[in-house]
Amino acid sequence: MIESTLVSVDVIVLRFDRDARAVFLGVAPRAHEPFAGELALPGVLLGKGERLREATTRAVTGKLGLAADTVTATGQLATFDEPSRDPRGPTLSIALWATADRPTGDVAVWARLDEVPPLAFDHDRIVADCRPLLADKLWRDVPFTAGLLGREFTTAQALDVTESLTGDRPYPANLGRTMDRVPGLERTSEHAAALPKGGRPPLVWKWTT
Amino acid sequence: MIESTLVSVDVIVLRFDRDARAVFLGVAPRAHEPFAGELALPGVLLGKGERLREATTRAVTGKLGLAADTVTATGQLATFDEPSRDPRGPTLSIALWATADRPTGDVAVWARLDEVPPLAFDHDRIVADCRPLLADKLWRDVPFTAGLLGREFTTAQALDVTESLTGDRPYPANLGRTMDRVPGLERTSEHAAALPKGGRPPLVWKWTT
DNA sequence: ATAATAGTGTCTTTAAGACAGTATCGA
DNA sequence: TCGATACTGTCTTAAAGACACTATTAT
Structure with missing residues (x-):
């Protein structure tokens, strides 16, 4: 049996703030090493048999502190396979999107999508690569x-x-x-x-x- | 540590046959259980630290018997996470595309893309779901x-x-x-x-x- | 010449882009 | 009334779709 790569799920959580008239990205400071204290996309390791949808909810509630029912929709973006993206060892990252309708909890930091601060791991690259994919979904992907x-x-x-x-x-x-x-x-x-x-x-x- | 899901890579290999004037999908009969003898997309388990590109080549050469240099381009399609898709247990399947320029080897069965026979696992669904993605790449994705x-x-x-x-x-x-x-x-x-x-x-x- | 295939020019339809002008509110 | 915001109609441009017509080959 081949030793398997770990799979992590990293979520691009978007929320439209009607007052600020802009879309915001949900990030949170990391609780543990590596990159403790630095901002990062909410992400979790995918459990055995777990659906991507479940892992997305787990990441958004666990890492951003949002209530589960604030997530209005989710979907896939792309997979990142750079082996050195996590200093702990090779992991695959599946990038997903989620939309939230209100900023519950107090852990999440909301950054305007056009002013995203530097993020941990390769998350800057994930956001940069996925932005055109997200723009393309608007008015085409109805759930999004x-x-x-x-x-x-x-x-x-x-x-x-x-x-x-x-x-x-x-x-x-x-x-x-x-x-x-x-x-x-x-x-x-x-x-x-x-x-x-x-x-x-x-x-x-x-x-x- | 969470027990991780196994990740398999399933490849939609396309080849344009100039004589038959059509695009063909490369599939092969499975050598082992489950679904031994049934046709399936070439797929392998992703090794630890292995890049998707490498796994694609490994699947195409190992399962279809194509020479490595017949693969002209590769890329991502989508991820399938239905836990029951493999009777041996939950596995994630990352669907990728590859293009081949000639039918080397003798294992591969080439099926017209508009007459794909029933396939093992959930490969029928993978092909069905990915067809519109492939159609969309034509004339837009230059390497493809x-x-x-x-x-x-x-x-x-x-x-x-x-x-x-x-x-x-x-x-x-x-x-x-x-x-x-x-x-x-x-x-x-x-x-x-x-x-x-x-x-x-x-x-x-x-x-x- | 004829059948077979390839290429050109033009008309139509659909979508996107750019504005001028009009409508409806609060103060 | 005026400033501020919202909506309507029309002109322009770009892309896609549909054909009629012309061009070049083998037989």
Whole structure:
């Protein structure tokens, strides 16, 4: 029998903050060596027979301290196999994404996706490599998009999320047409609450499912 | 220490047969239980510290009997974590793709991609789930496309590959414009050898790298 | 010449991008 | 009313799709 590589699961947890109008990445200082005290993606070793989905929840609750029901969706990104990525020995890292709807707990540090601080292990590289994959999922991967934006949102919020993920802000009218083509997404005639600074109250988009 | 899941690597090996004008999937009858004698994707257990690229080559040479230098490119597809996928116990399967340029050895069975026979384990599902990912790589992932088509090819061959992967055959003129936009691909003014049945000799496309 | 295959030019459709102009709120 | 925000309609550009037509070969 071949001696097997350990498999770790590292999670890119995203949360859209409606007040800050930006998408944030959840990281946490490491409790143990190596890299004790340094910020890192939440990650755990995959147990025997454990599903990736379970390990994702375990990482997000255990390492970030989020409540399990704040995780709205999860999925795969890519696998990193550089043998020297962990000083303790060769491990495979499966990068996954998760979306959270509110910042429960007090361990997590939330960093704007466009200002991610240096991270432990090869996590900088994981984030850098996965960013285009995440940007590509927006408006194409429905669970991801719905997980990030929530059940109801306005065009302005959709613009904020798009800007955080892709780095550029589309014209509202054009994004509206893109959203019209997203299956399961519906432009309602409901008005959201008016904004603090005044201005026309925006219409609400909803998922039909 | 948590007991770790075993990691296997299963490879979708693709080869374009210019005579048969179609893309073929490389599979082989299993030598041992479980599923002895049944066709399966070439797969191996990932060794400790082994790179995915090495394991891919090991699977393709060991299980399909191909010479190592027939593999023209490799890459990742997705991870399958169903715990009951292997009757011997829970294993994670990382699905990878590889392209081969000729059918060396005598173990491999080459099945047309549109007529894949039933396979062992959950390999039917792996192939089914990965087919859209493969179709998406064509003309977008340059190493994949070049690995499949080879250094030089004609428009007719590009049409054949596209049809095998996507299930529908574009108009030659339109595919030509798509190829004009592929970085590193060049429309030459060289003519390929005339065809057996007559007809105008086609022009040759080449990779500049 | 004819069958067979390859390549070119153009029209149509769809999606993305860019704006000007209009609408609706709070103060 | 004015500043601030939201929505609508239209023009432009780029890509994909669909063909009619022309070109070059073997027989």
